[in-house]
Amino acid sequence: MSDQGDDYSFEFEDSDENSLVDSALSSDDRDSENEFTGGASSTNVRTLPSSSNSSEGVVIKNSIVYKPWTLKDFIQKFFLDEAISLKEMQLPQCDIDELLIMLHYKNWQKEDVINDYYDDLERFRTRCGLPEIQSNKKDSGLLLGTRFSCLICVEDYDNIDTYSLSCHHRYCINCYQKYVDVSNRNGQLIRCIQSNCNLSIPHKDVSTLQSASNGHILESEAKKPVPDSSNKLLAQAAKNYIETHKNIWKWCPAPDCNFLTQLIDRKYEDKDKENPIKYEKDLDISDVPIVTCPNNHQFCHDCQYENHLPCPCWIVKLWIKKCEDDSETANWIQANTQSCPKCGTSIEKNGGCNHMSCFKCGFEFCWICLSSWKEHGSSYYKCNRFNPEEVEAVKKVQQSRRLTLQRYLHFYKRFAVHESSMEGDKKMIEKVDHKMNLFMEEESKKKHPDRNLSWANIQFLHDAIRSLTNGRKTLKWTYCFAFYLAKSNFAEIFEQMQDYLNKVVEDLSLIFEELNNKKNKNNSDIIIKRKKEIINLSDLIVKRQNLLIECAQSGLNQGLLYFETS
Template identity: 35%
Template sequence: MSDFESDTMDEDDFDYSQEDEEQDFVFEPVIPEKDIKRSYDVEYKCYSPSDIEKIQNEEISHVCNILGCTKENASTLLRHFKWNKERLIESYMENEDAVKKEAGVIMDVKEPKLITVPGFSCDICCNDQDNLLTFALSCDHRFCADCYEHYLTDKIKEGESRYITCAENCNLIVDEKAIQLLVKPEIYQKYKILLLRAFVDDHKSLHWCPYPNCENAVKCLITKAQLDTIVPTVECSSGHRFCFGCGLKDHQPAICDVVKRWLKKCADDSETSNWIAANTKECVKCFSMIEKNGGCNHMTCRKCKHEFCWICLGPWADHGTSWYNCSRYEEKESVDARDAQTKSRQALERYLHYYNRYANHDQSAKLDKQLYEATEKKMEVMQKSSDFSWIQVQFLKSAVDVLLKSRATLMWTYALAYYLARNSNATALFEDNQRDLEMAVEALSGLLETQITPENAAELRQTVLDKTEYVNRRRQILLSDTAAGHLEKRWEYSF
């Protein structure tokens, strides 16, 4: 028997049960990319109008059971206390009469009715006809049904819903049952919608999606005090991304205060009127006027074929991986720095450096949206010119999605960079991450403008997939590091 044979075991001799006991294989569940929580993400939950109505009714029912009152009275009390159940119940138990008086509630079981009163004359329209239908709340301030309807309809059309008081202007609130009895169905439906909107507006942790015609709401437990260290980007169930703190579109990684200051500064025509309307630039070699018609910053003059960067007008050959400082502002020393005019000129030059790059990414994102609209046609061409299925060509759409998100991120990095004090290694690291993302974005933008042919389809697909993944990773690195800097109070601002 050979040495090899002496060291082997027959299959029957192998103890599989012992091996199974020693090796306990546990496979971790695969978490989709969209569900992975990162350091710059915040916890939030989306609600539809029906969800919000359900929550509202649950709150009302809870208070009804505790206080032993009608749903209408419970809802009036909750609106008075901005839907703070704990504060309502505590105050009610301490001084029931004071709370009811302040909230405009009389706890009775009287159903709202339209009745006729012999010899009645309406104080508003002076109508004293027989069989005139009238209405009054528990305060007994009675008016004819038509006048009460006009009064309530006008209030609702003006957008009021929380505190519609008696037509005599006493403190008593006209509840939902009374309004349903008096106004037309379409006005009542408007009233219900206003109540729903007021419910969300009164909750600090609930915000409506700010996008036009979107009826979704988002709940996020972020306070105003946290907005100095957190950028609470949320996304409603319709896919609209916005900042929960200020209601603007997603502006990561810049905090709300920086965004507010930057937008105010950009709105100052004294600094931007001379150049903000400029849509063309001269070729630095032959001085021909060139208009940018794509998202990529790699420009080629049609007349002299000179290749240059749209941002800094420098030779494009210098924008390789070894040297790319287009995103970084270099402070300039001047012997006349003490001169007020020189300082002012340098301050304007610094501002224009950051605004030019901010506006460029905003413009490029709009141009890339045109590319997004053409992506579906490009996907069809790629499907016909290759063996790829419709699912396999979805990488183009994914690439454009990542590109638009990354351009929005880069856009706001320049607003943040303008206010950052450049006195630490942290700022230099931020600018390095910004530069790396910028390079990756421009490379991906250029790839997406490449013409697809049967010969390059397979190679282009793989290249775009790799570059998309790289861009997404660079964006996550930048956002994660900046979010950590906010929480650690690493950044110093020069406001």
């Protein structure tokens, strides 16, 4: 699990596992026509057989091979299992706690641990913060419920738990708990609380200390023989490792989601890797690495935005930058104001008179020619600097800026509306769950002998919500796509398909609004009556979503669609 630089690849240690992935990559399905959106009916997404731990759950989609992970599974696989492997194979003389400390110190590189262990054992143990092999561990560890005077908090306790390592620097559990809570944030090995002591606190002891409450540790934590995947220090260490290997590991960007994906392999076809500028503006959106985390959140593994198809990553970055900076504010100022000739302050004309006075410096000037008002006569029509051609040129510039601003606002408004609607759809999921519960309760009371209902019968509601959310997401990014799209006949076809998707998305959204309307008390009848319509609309969203992205893909590849970003 080492950093591969720009290679975007991951090599399995087991040759059988490697051949398994290679054989899957070379299959005919890999080269078949792609469905890009990751919708419910994507046929080019396959999972490798679970014949080995490394290949289980691996997904092949479009040009990439990846694997979704939960944080706990990551910790178990790459931290705890590695320590167990060392214990069983190379270093049986060490216990799990010591091996975890060694692995943590060497940034979880098993080979480095083995090399340093056999090169200079004593030096390696000292650097890891492990006690000497012959050290006296008597009276170390936890002492429960004793009288104790703590030198850190300067408190005398009648009944409190205390802790020390083999160095016998013993302090109360309250001080140790606060110490490990603060030290845990950097994800590094936590040393003894005594500043001049280098011994490391074992990972299982960190969990035990963090479980303390009112001067006593949680008994269930103290009884754990080894740390598990819920260990907070291991979790923080995992986050540190992932942050330093971002070319392989990416966190899901969805709010409150702690899942991640691992990029195993990536296929580049006919790409000029030696020319980064050319590759950066690649138009082949089949290369956009859309992955799905274990919580079914889709996102781009490269730019770590949500699934932004049909836009390539570089267009997304341009759009995000345009929306975040003040370029359009400056555009509005240029289109609707003029600068004071003396101090440069922007002034908006809010009346009909062309005699302007700067509120900042008090300079009086003519709005038309921007010269001092003193040079003008008493009448507007006697402005001796008035030049019709110059005024017409100024008007054209201002009109062009206004059109540019209006065009941006047109696409941004629709982008923002669908983004807001997506938030509403997320809230609707909870309401749909409530409606599903009510539906099951109503149906169970009716006791139809010929109707055997289960949760599978109403799962279509969740599937429909997922289709609706994914459809809106694609619609949202089509406005970013269309903003930079040059005018052409094929662009009009794209916009027509955009309209088709928009209509079916709004039709399904309307049904859910009806379902969640408080005035509708009989939810059971609505669900039964409109079940077929909901299923058909959700399927239609997926189909039109895929067709829209395929339209963009073929148009860009054939040169029928192209971007104007200047």
